Amino acid sequence: MPQPEKAVLAIDAHGGDHGLSVTLPATLSALQQDSRLEIRLVGVLDQLEPALAAQGSLEQSLASRLHLHAAESALPMDVTAIYALRKGEGSSLWAGIQLVAEGAADACVSGGSTGAMMALGVRLLGMLPGIERPVLMAYIPHADGFTGALDLGANLSVTERQLVQFAVMGSLTAEKVDGISNPRVGLLNVGHEESKGHVTVQAAHGLLKEMPINYIGFVEGNDLYSGKVDVAVCDGFSGNLILKASEGLARLTISQLRQAFSAGLSGRLGGWFARRALKRVLEGLDPSAHNGAPLLGLRGVVVKSHGHADTRAYTQAILEAGQAARKELPRRIDSLIRQYNLEA
Amino acid sequence: MPQPEKAVLAIDAHGGDHGLSVTLPATLSALQQDSRLEIRLVGVLDQLEPALAAQGSLEQSLASRLHLHAAESALPMDVTAIYALRKGEGSSLWAGIQLVAEGAADACVSGGSTGAMMALGVRLLGMLPGIERPVLMAYIPHADGFTGALDLGANLSVTERQLVQFAVMGSLTAEKVDGISNPRVGLLNVGHEESKGHVTVQAAHGLLKEMPINYIGFVEGNDLYSGKVDVAVCDGFSGNLILKASEGLARLTISQLRQAFSAGLSGRLGGWFARRALKRVLEGLDPSAHNGAPLLGLRGVVVKSHGHADTRAYTQAILEAGQAARKELPRRIDSLIRQYNLEA
Numbered sequence: 001m002p003q004p005e006k007a008v009l010a011i012d013a014h015g016g017d018h019g020l021s022v023t024l025p026a027t028l029s030a031l032q033q034d035s036r037l038e039i040r041l042v043g044v045l046d047q048l049e050p051a052l053a054a055q056g057s058l059e060q061s062l063a064s065r066l067h068l069h070a071a072e073s074a075l076p077m078d079v080t081a082i083y084a085l086r087k088g089e090g091s092s093l094w095a096g097i098q099l100v101a102e103g104a105a106d107a108c109v110s111g112g113s114t115g116a117m118m119a120l121g122v123r124l125l126g127m128l129p130g131i132e133r134p135v136l137m138a139y140i141p142h143a144d145g146f147t148g149a150l151d152l153g154a155n156l157s158v159t160e161r162q163l164v165q166f167a168v169m170g171s172l173t174a175e176k177v178d179g180i181s182n183p184r185v186g187l188l189n190v191g192h193e194e195s196k197g198h199v200t201v202q203a204a205h206g207l208l209k210e211m212p213i214n215y216i217g218f219v220e221g222n223d224l225y226s227g228k229v230d231v232a233v234c235d236g237f238s239g240n241l242i243l244k245a246s247e248g249l250a251r252l253t254i255s256q257l258r259q260a261f262s263a264g265l266s267g268r269l270g271g272w273f274a275r276r277a278l279k280r281v282l283e284g285l286d287p288s289a290h291n292g293a294p295l296l297g298l299r300g301v302v303v304k305s306h307g308h309a310d311t312r313a314y315t316q317a318i319l320e321a322g323q324a325a326r327k328e329l330p331r332r333i334d335s336l337i338r339q340y341n342l343e344a
Numbered sequence: 345m346p347q348p349e350k351a352v353l354a355i356d357a358h359g360g361d362h363g364l365s366v367t368l369p370a371t372l373s374a375l376q377q378d379s380r381l382e383i384r385l386v387g388v389l390d391q392l393e394p395a396l397a398a399q400g401s402l403e404q405s406l407a408s409r410l411h412l413h414a415a416e417s418a419l420p421m422d423v424t425a426i427y428a429l430r431k432g433e434g435s436s437l438w439a440g441i442q443l444v445a446e447g448a449a450d451a452c453v454s455g456g457s458t459g460a461m462m463a464l465g466v467r468l469l470g471m472l473p474g475i476e477r478p479v480l481m482a483y484i485p486h487a488d489g490f491t492g493a494l495d496l497g498a499n500l501s502v503t504e505r506q507l508v509q510f511a512v513m514g515s516l517t518a519e520k521v522d523g524i525s526n527p528r529v530g531l532l533n534v535g536h537e538e539s540k541g542h543v544t545v546q547a548a549h550g551l552l553k554e555m556p557i558n559y560i561g562f563v564e565g566n567d568l569y570s571g572k573v574d575v576a577v578c579d580g581f582s583g584n585l586i587l588k589a590s591e592g593l594a595r596l597t598i599s600q601l602r603q604a605f606s607a608g609l610s611g612r613l614g615g616w617f618a619r620r621a622l623k624r625v626l627e628g629l630d631p632s633a634h635n636g637a638p639l640l641g642l643r644g645v646v647v648k649s650h651g652h653a654d655t656r657a658y659t660q661a662i663l664e665a666g667q668a669a670r671k672e673l674p675r676r677i678d679s680l681i682r683q684y685n686l687e688a
Contacts, residue, residue: 143600156541156542157543190500190585197500197581198500220585221587221589221590221591221592222589224592225589225593226592226596237534237542238581238582238585240534240564240565241532241586245590249569249593249594251566252487252628255487256487256624256625257625259621260624264621266618269617269618270617270619274605274610277604277608278604280604
């Protein structure tokens with residue numbers, strides 16, 4: 001295997017529910033797993049320094065690739081986009097994205113508020129020409145892997161060109177970041193038949209057939225879980241409802257299973273005997289099984305981690321950001337959008 | 345309890361995957377459970393008569409309330425709306441809805457194709473004034489009951505007035521048919537906050553606050569499974585995607601659970617000990633746990649049964665149709681729509 005290129009990542013030390021207690025061990029773990037990664041851990045030095053000291057002395061090969069970068073404050077988890085724009089300067093998220101804007105980092109990772117990340121991404125990095133708002137791609141777990149789904153809430157009403165942009169960005173991400181060769185891309189609709197759907201999906205369907213991606217046509221809601229596509233595209237309004245409904249159903253099922261296998265002697269015995277099988281089913285239902293959702297359409301790489309990610313999950317998001325940075329995802333997206341005149 | 349009023353139902357004997365082997369026993373069961381019900385079982389007499397004879401002699405109290413009504417043919421299960429309109433005359437579905445149109449029945453129940461039912465409902469009964477297309481209300485099972493959700497696919501692009509119509513129709517159905525007093529109605533959106541959503545949901549939100557229903561505001565996708573609302577309203581495009589995605593996830597989970605508890609000795613032992621608890625969880629995941637989805641907005645009562653309904657489920661749809669007929673659901677909907685000038 002060829003040596004990977006060097007990549008420099010800015011990690012928001014304070015983003016996410018668990019702050020430094022997750023971001024620091026995840027940073028060390030990512031540095032260990034990827035020897036050409038360099039990390040700028042961005043946060044309040046008064047907190048970063050003692051936390052780092054508590055890790056004991058690091059191997060030289062790790063220590064030389066880890067730099068602390070000072071920020072004045074940490075944004076609260078539930079911060080709005082407007083608050084982040086008005087009061088966010090000096091925060092670890094702002095400083096992390098600023099490093100990307102200045103070319104001092106190739107990508108930024110944070111587990112902070114999605115709204116704040118989008119707002120600061122747009123403000124500090126800017127959008128690629130012809131793309132109106134950043135698009136968040138989420139990964140939905142199914143029996144054999146994940147379906148990438150976008151958009152999930154930023155773009156509530158979309159044009160056919162935006163749907164095509166989502167498809168192109170999703171396809172490039174699945175291929176370059178997730179390593180899926182020739183990813184199958186579908187357009188979510190109320191039926192598979194050519195005649196189905198409203199005018200916008202009909203128009204997007206026509207455009208998508210001409211695109212240099214593996215577009216397989218209309219897919220339905222259940223195909224998110226059937227493994228039929230690698231990337232599923234829809235407007236942000238439907239996407240948000242679908243994702244949250246699925247999360248709601250998954251949480252309900254998890255709680256009912258836990259209840260069923262803790263109530264009564266036979267339930268508890270059943271749970272004990274089947275604990276391994278049960279664990280797999282519960283893990284499969286976990287909507288955060290795949291961590292690291294790229295914000296697509298920006299002039300730089302920003303990757304969102306789940307707020308409640310643990311060290312293993314946060315490490316996954318960091319490694320994914322390294323991959324997106326090395327593959328120059330924004331440049332590739334920009335090139336396809338311009339080549340096919342897909343400006344919205 | 346006051347004696348219920350008489351209600352006459354037309355049952356499509358051939359609708360659904362199992363045809364007469366489900367519709368006939370369900371008809372007899374419904375007649376037994378509801379002593380003021382009268383049923384016209386609509387189908388091909390050459391098939392109906394021997395099937396009925398095979399049941400042995402019926403009690404007089406049942407036999408006197410069951411009438412066979414001749415149709416020439418049965419529509420295939422996967423029939424399109426256009427086929428039903430062009431070639432459906434003489435079919436059991438057409439004849440059943442025709443009985444409602446003529447006033448010879450108060451409601452029609454079928455497990456046939458949704459598209460065919462909608463098309464023939466519009467053609468033979470007509471829409472209530474100001475309503476453009478029939479709306480299908482589905483019931484989504486959650487921990488403590490069901491959330492009624494509409495629309496689910498007939499109305500892909502909606503106006504704010506249509507969303508308000510859906511809310512009014514859903515509220516009346518939940519109250520009059522399902523017996524929920526003061527049902528809580530929510531509008532599906534990408535967030536709870538007043539500022540969220542696109543212009544159509546914003547406008548609908550404003551109108552809904554003025555309506556004589558228990559409108560609780562915006563709800564999110566996960567609230568379909570939280571028990572926070574009795575009725576959730578959205579456009580048919582999103583509704584269809586949500587419903588099918590949930591069905592996809594439920595089917596995947598059911599198959600993974602079955603697999604987990606049949607693989608290996610410990611899995612099988614676990615499944616055996618926890619079989620009762622497991623059965624409850626699996627039943628809770630079954631999207632067809634509640635059978636009987638009313639087609640709202642027509643000038644008569646038409647209730648859709650799941651195609652794969654068994655006798656118990658089909659009986660439920662029949663009893664629900666009886667309730668909708670007695671409560672004069674179309675008249676009540678019409679009255680509210682006119683009173684509040686909600687014509688689309």
